[in-house]
Amino acid sequence: MSAALIWIILPFLVAVALLPFRSQRNLVLGVAAGTSFLLAVLAWILPVGPAIRLGPLTLQVSPEMVILGRRFVLEAADHSFLILIYVFGGIWFLGSQQVKVPDYFPGIGLALVAMLVAAQAVEPFLYAALILEMAVLISLPLLSPPGERAGPGTLRFLIFQTLAVPFILMAGWASGLVEANLPGTRWVVQAIVFLGLGFSFWLAVFPFYTWVPLLAQETAPYIFGFLLGMLPVGVMWIALGFLDSFTWLRTSFAVVEGLRLTGGLMVLTAGIWAAFQTNLARMLGYAILLENGFALLAVSLNSSLGLELFAASLVPRLVGIALWSFALAVYHKHGITADLTGLTGVLRRYPVVSSALALAYFSLGGLPLLASFPVRQPLLETLATLNQPVAVAAIVGSLGFLLGGYRLLAALVRSDEKDWQIHEGGIEAVMLGVAMVLLTLAGLFPWVVLRGSLGLVQVFTHLR
Amino acid sequence: MTFLETYALVPVVLVGMTSLVLLFNPNWRWTLLAVAAQYLAVAWLVGLSWPVGLAAIKLVVGWMAGAVLSTVQADADAPSEPLSGRLFRLIVAALLLVVIFTLPSSMRAWLQVTQPVFLGAIILTGMGLLQVSMTANPLRMVLGLLTFLAGFEVLYAALQFSVLVAGLMAAINLGLALAGTYLLSTAQQKERE
Numbered sequence: 281m282s283a284a285l286i287w288i289i290l291p292f293l294v295a296v297a298l299l300p301f302r303s304q305r306n307l308v309l310g311v312a313a314g315t316s317f318l319l320a321v322l323a324w325i326l327p328v329g330p331a332i333r334l335g336p337l338t339l340q341v342s343p344e345m346v347i348l349g350r351r352f353v354l355e356a357a358d359h360s361f362l363i364l365i366y367v368f369g370g371i372w373f374l375g376s377q378q379v380k381v382p383d384y385f386p387g388i389g390l391a392l393v394a395m396l397v398a399a400q401a402v403e404p405f406l407y408a409a410l411i412l413e414m415a416v417l418i419s420l421p422l423l424s425p426p427g428e429r430a431g432p433g434t435l436r437f438l439i440f441q442t443l444a445v446p447f448i449l450m451a452g453w454a455s456g457l458v459e460a461n462l463p464g465t466r467w468v469v470q471a472i473v474f475l476g477l478g479f480s481f482w483l484a485v486f487p488f489y490t491w492v493p494l495l496a497q498e499t500a501p502y503i504f505g506f507l508l509g510m511l512p513v514g515v516m517w518i519a520l521g522f523l524d525s526f527t528w529l530r531t532s533f534a535v536v537e538g539l540r541l542t543g544g545l546m547v548l549t550a551g552i553w554a555a556f557q558t559n560l561a562r563m564l565g566y567a568i569l570l571e572n573g574f575a576l577l578a579v580s581l582n583s584s585l586g587l588e589l590f591a592a593s594l595v596p597r598l599v600g601i602a603l604w605s606f607a608l609a610v611y612h613k614h615g616i617t618a619d620l621t622g623l624t625g626v627l628r629r630y631p632v633v634s635s636a637l638a639l640a641y642f643s644l645g646g647l648p649l650l651a652s653f654p655v656r657q658p659l660l661e662t663l664a665t666l667n668q669p670v671a672v673a674a675i676v677g678s679l680g681f682l683l684g685g686y687r688l689l690a691a692l693v694r695s696d697e698k699d700w701q702i703h704e705g706g707i708e709a710v711m712l713g714v715a716m717v718l719l720t721l722a723g724l725f726p727w728v729v730l731r732g733s734l735g736l737v738q739v740f741t742h743l744r
Numbered sequence: 745m746t747f748l749e750t751y752a753l754v755p756v757v758l759v760g761m762t763s764l765v766l767l768f769n770p771n772w773r774w775t776l777l778a779v780a781a782q783y784l785a786v787a788w789l790v791g792l793s794w795p796v797g798l799a800a801i802k803l804v805v806g807w808m809a810g811a812v813l814s815t816v817q818a819d820a821d822a823p824s825e826p827l828s829g830r831l832f833r834l835i836v837a838a839l840l841l842v843v844i845f846t847l848p849s850s851m852r853a854w855l856q857v858t859q860p861v862f863l864g865a866i867i868l869t870g871m872g873l874l875q876v877s878m879t880a881n882p883l884r885m886v887l888g889l890l891t892f893l894a895g896f897e898v899l900y901a902a903l904q905f906s907v908l909v910a911g912l913m914a915a916i917n918l919g920l921a922l923a924g925t926y927l928l929s930t931a932q933q934k935e936r937e
Contacts, residue, residue: 348908349908350908406909407908407909407912410909410912410913410915410916413916413919414915414916414919417916417919417920417922417923420923420926420927421926424926424927424930425930426929426930426933427930427933428930429930429931430882430927430930430931432880434927435880435882435885435927438885438889438923439876439885439889442889442892442893442916442920443892445893445896445916446892446893446896446900449896449900449909450896450900450903453900453903453904470854
């Protein structure tokens, strides 16, 4: 038995099998969430490589599987990534029970998660581009459900994600030439340019991110959160795999400075736009861009600290995005418009969801005592010693983003009503409450998250 | 010299003409005929680098993509566009073609491909990008993306021979056509409501 069979093919087959039963919503959601959690548990307990004895049976999970001549490799060091991606997949499927999402969300969502794992596992890496493009194509029915006209955000999403494919394939070709010749040849520049453009399209890096707020505005918030929460994590994992594989890439001054500059610009622009934004869905789009910017800055440190900070930022990032989009979906379910006007005084009627939204906002903004702060503080401190203008830009961007949060808070609490009411359902409140406790505890006891995240970076043997 | 190599400039002229038709003509029948002709030229250009049998995959896939897109256009009215819009497209397309034909030979040397392949690929990618940047119509957008990818495939075929990449690119082309069909059908459904 191979690891790819368990963590790629099995969930993909389950996802396909779920599609005909999509009318039985709870069953489908339960199977998708159960499969995700089961795969996360298997990633935790099942060793890849050595044989284990189960009574009279001997079980060995081989790390490699060959499909059509290509290798899909999931080694023991990948188990943390598998746990992360499948736990969060399960959480998203579980949460969707309480909000309005298309019936086929669990099926397509599980297939997407399996494809993200496949893209990370495939060798040579250039095939990841083709797998991710297929993932993007199957996600379209989620972004534009039947009976709804696809908006410009959805079309631009498809355009930019498709534009990435040729550049990544060309980067694969140029990287092959660099490896075949010697580093320092002219092909290095070509490979870096192609890779840079490919990943910029994928990750919506400045200035190719106009589609993110557009998509956020026109798509169901829960779907948007799922897609833009999971997809960039998978893409960044592949990008780190590239950096880890090629010495000429990770030692290139242009790559490190390029990452730092674009990361700083992303944080600065996303933060400033968020400060003037009134729509909470668009603000979520800027929050994701801000997170992507900080992820680039962490990678640009080009050290084990940077890698650890990147890994440590993943859990707060995913919890924050999940909580934010779930809160917006709950508002939507109760007929509340998610902009600063529509949310005026809502805290007194929906205290749990409003608190969750504010907490998610400030956590993603890096407010002290919340989950993202223990990652941001050492990141900015180290960055300031390496490149002060970029550090200042990142701080200004963060302040701009937090300013948007204070505007949100002002709108939520502004009310003439004197009585408090709780309109949220019990399960909604419990789900929101658990996520809020997680974000707060992660801020108060950061070493737990930091220590837990260290396992994620084990796979990058050269970078760490 | 083979027949394909002797007349290698024919597909270059053909992709130039078909991409212009795709950019200007709002009639879906003409559009799909242009797609069919465009993929014939693409297969020809790929055939300059690959065996003809393998290059024919591009033709089959392109025609299949056109056939898939035609399934939802049968009952669709051609979108009308003001003359000023078409004139603007014409000027931009003309400027793009001027830029392409004045590109220095060092660009071609950089990629180490023959002149017809280079020109065909650049025309297709350029016109494809122009198409996607100037439309909000799902059909036009998908056609633009297919044109862009076709240009890339011509170039990539000259640089590397990979049957699996060709197969997966075929799947992506068909997937894009299906995505376009889906987006068009949902738009039409909304209009009927």
